[in-house]
Amino acid sequence: MSVLSFWTGLIALVLLVVLVRHQQRQRSARQPGMRPERRNEPAYVASTKPVTHQAANIAVNRAETRTKTVYTTEEVSRHCTRESLWLIIDGRVYDVTSYVDHHPGGDAxxxxxxxxxSAGFHGDQHPEKVxxxxxxxxxxxxxQ
Ligand code: HEM
Incomplete structure (x- = not known):
């Protein structure tokens, strides 16, 4: 066998293998029951980290912010319980319900x-990180 025909044969063989594998993949993607681990793969890999209170709250807050951004004092005053606690700080409204149980200063x-x-929030008891x-x-x- 000449060197040329050896290389030609090898290239043809590699191409054939690539073609067969490609066809196999296409077929398995179409057929139910084949390669389920691939077909059911999510488009993203969900984080295994637990969703913290705070992270969940951020999402809720963003949703609320989109729908309503201005509140009257009367509206805010209705949220004064453990089930729903809103505070006004420097003219802004905060829903701190999910923070209540984490507040180092407790029920204060x-x-x-x-x-x-505002005055309490800016008090000396609070570290910069607030x-x-x-x-x-x-x-x-x-x-206003
Ligand atoms: C966003 C986070 C926080 C908010 C909205 C918040 C809010 C408040 C408010 C409204 C008070 C009552 C102040 C008053 O009217 O006298 C308070 C008290 C207090 N907070 Fe916070 N706080 C936060 C975070 C923190 C953090 C991170 C710490 C400590 C590391 C802390 C420690 C305290 C302490 C020691 C008190 C006083 C408790 C007492 O007088 O019995 N707070 N906080």
């Missing part, structure tokens, strides 16, 4: 529940 967070909590936490709970502004 209810002192001005549904009302203006300013990083609070935007997660923002749902809108107070009607």
């Amino acid at each position: 967070i209810f002192r001005n529940a549904g009302r203006d909590s 300013n990083e936490i609070i935007p997660d709970f923002y749902i809108g502004d107070l009607k």
Whole structure:
């Protein structure tokens, strides 16, 4: 066998293998029951990390922010319980319901529940990091 025909044969063989594998893949993608691990593969890989209260709250807040962004003091005042706690801080409205159980200062967070909590929020008891936490709970502004 000449060197040329050896290489030609080898290339033809590789092409044949590639073609057969390609056809097999196409067929298995169409037929039910074949390669289920592939057909059922999600378009994304869901994170295995547990969804934290805060992360869930951010999503809820974003949804609320889209539908309504301005609240009256009367509306805010209705959210003054553990089931729904809103606070006004510097003219902005925050739904901190999901934070209540994590608040290091305990139920003191209810002192001005549904009302203006700016003074308390800016109190000495709070570390700088509260300013990083609070935007997660923002749902809108107070009607002027
Ligand atoms: C977004 C996060 C937070 C919000 C909205 C918030 C809100 C509040 C409010 C409204 C009060 C009542 C203040 C008053 O009227 O006297 C309070 C008290 C307090 N907070 Fe926070 N807080 C937050 C985070 C934190 C953090 C991270 C800490 C500590 C690391 C903390 C520690 C305290 C303490 C020690 C008190 C006073 C408790 C008392 O007087 O018995 N808070 N907080």
